[in-house]
Amino acid sequence: MRCSMCGHESPAGSSFCLNCGSSLAPALAPTQLPPQGLPAMVVCGTCRGENPPGMKFCRNCGSALAPAAAGGRPAMAAPMPGPPGPMPAAMAALGGPMPGMPSGPIGGFPSAPPAGPGYGPVGGMPGLAMEPEPSGARVAQGSTIACPRCGTQTPLGFAFCQQCGLNLQGIVPTEAASSARPRGPVAVAPLAGRSDGPIDPHAGTIAQDEVSSGAAAAARAGAALRPHTGPGWGTAVLVNRDGSDGQRYTLSGEYVVVGRAGADIAFDDDRFLARQHARLERGGDGVVRVHPIDALNGVFRKADAPIDLVDGTTLLVGREVLRFERIDPEEVKGFPLVRHGVALFGSPPREPWGRFVQLVPSGGYRDIRHLVGEEIVLGREEGDLVFRDDAFLSRRHAAVTWDGKRAQITDLGSSNGTFVRLIGPTVLRHGDHVRMGDQLLRVELGR
Template identity: 30%
Template sequence: MTASNDPAEAIRLMRTCAHCGRQNDDGSRFCMDCGKPFSASAMAIADSAGAGGGSVPATRVQAGADPTGTGTCSACGHAVDATMPFCAFCGAKIEPGGAVATAAVPPCPKCGAAIANTDYKFCPNCAAPLAAAGPVPEHHAATQVFSAKATAPKVPVSLQVVAEDGTKGNKYSLVGEETTIGRVGADLTFPDDVYLSPIHALLIWKDGKLSVRDLGSRNGTWIFLEGPHKLVDGDMVLVGSQLLRFRRLGYPGPHPPEADATRRMGSLVPSADIASLAQLRADGSVRDVFHLSPGRDMAIGRDRGDWAFPYDQSMSGSHALVRSEDADFVLADNGSRNGVAVAARGDVVLRKASKILVGDKLMLVEMP
């Protein structure tokens, strides 16, 4: 064969692998030594190394330099250098003798199911159409899709619905470290509960502890008292079916005397009112207010106590107590049948046998 007089045909540009420095044929898509792909970023590294005086220079090799030990890649059919570990055209691993390692059929691109035959046109698991690309080398098989739900740690917590008569109903397990409760689109969904917001509350399992957080619901998330609770300004309290709001009023300052020195008349009270409990209607308006003063305890009940609600059949005769402790007020259940609850503010830690109310669902926490 007569050599061409054209200098451009007399030499050919070899691709230099930016990872291992191996010279490869210009048409190679994978390095035949290390198997790395000649991606755009890899080629940019190689080009910059050659242009900037790096350690991997671009190399020109005289045409006609025949490779030794040629073979045929059984994955793509190209001629390969059998002395190299990888095919330069498809990246398949070359076994001794010029054959390549057994190729794996690519999994379904939609569901990830294994495909047993390259002739399949549709996935036998989800019926998704399969690309007719043929087998791919084993080390280039598609990566399995990560699923957060599938790998979520098992949480040893469940919620059991408790009926009005105290009987236990359905039990629901937490789906992961975070579980939402709501009417629509939540992890635990109760579509028939009209008192639930679409996404109502969040249960959080972290470091072996369970807590609940209200997500700005319309009706709140309620935690039933397991012991005395010191009231803070803005607390919402549920006693029977009565929704009460606690407010701090502070100590009133002295009134300046009238200009003509006339003394004003007023109701006789035991001491200064520094806090109040307001009875709220469904629209948020106030129906009645009970004022609290230091040194004076008060009781709430259906027919006994300082504040009575004879029309509330869900309230016990003597249901709750509000005790004055210095300048603070402490709420306690007085052995009632239905308990006393406080609306969750921020993250509230729950324990075994804690009871919460979301919408009209009373739930019992079951955990180790």
């Protein structure tokens, strides 16, 4: 096969020139026009496979297809000017995904199709709005596959969904009884706003919504799932990273839920928050409490006074998440190992009364620091436990004391404070700071 670009002879059956990489098949085999009256096939620019008209994705490789030409001719790959690059020019012209990769959006909603011939408008009805097909091109019931993402019925034998591009290999075909009622997407309206359906408190904490900013984000942040009635009994003030006051949220009704999408106070972009993370409520006695709902990241309260440390207490100092553990009496005094009458030589024995376990995002541990003595200081530059790479720690941040019976932690006037994770409903006072996910809120009562 002779290349029309450089004249090099390539072995028979080659798709690309072995010398310059130019495509050989399109140049040697021009596309045959369909007989008069029959719909033109659409040629995939990636694999050169033919597809019926109206298809949005190639049924062989899943790549996006170009719209059919106005004159009824099939869409063909544009010729490659000059020496080609490492990728066929047709793929770059189409701007579609790589072969085998679905092009549908994350979240389960089909994206709006691009304007142009060959694409029908997507309405609120389930299924895909396509151009009318000839009567002979319709597929009988029981020979289609329902896409688990968008619900579109795709003919059997297609490797990818023709609506959203999802890989359909391995999915059981739709039965005749069920194919008449395909599961379609929800009405298009939720794409513009957020659904107010019931909230699962055990939903994942990784945000899947698109990041937004400006007035739209502020409007969603204050959107309430349920109407609040009655006068407000407090205000939650968002503390910015520079320490200044940010947005203010009125606390009213029986309770206010803090979380992600759908919560009364919503921070959609915080992937450390659950959909229902915590609840601020005022009881019949007029006392305001915070109820942690999420068991993964929990709720932390700023320690404005010495706090007793019990076994399992989790602390947040700077960016370090530390879990306090008491040491069992049998671990305090270690006896030297003797083998064949020889005692093992090692570091001098000490008698720790507790330890800090450093928790990492993977769920594992990093360092374990044993606590020895009556006072242990944590800081960035000075102290017994120093974290020099933590810019959120103060020079001398907090101190842990031990009187022989109980351990306490006291903040040493640090800039960012010392936080203790709550293990249950906790009473809040005016001016208390609570940290939920990556958000710091100051609670003001009676305002």
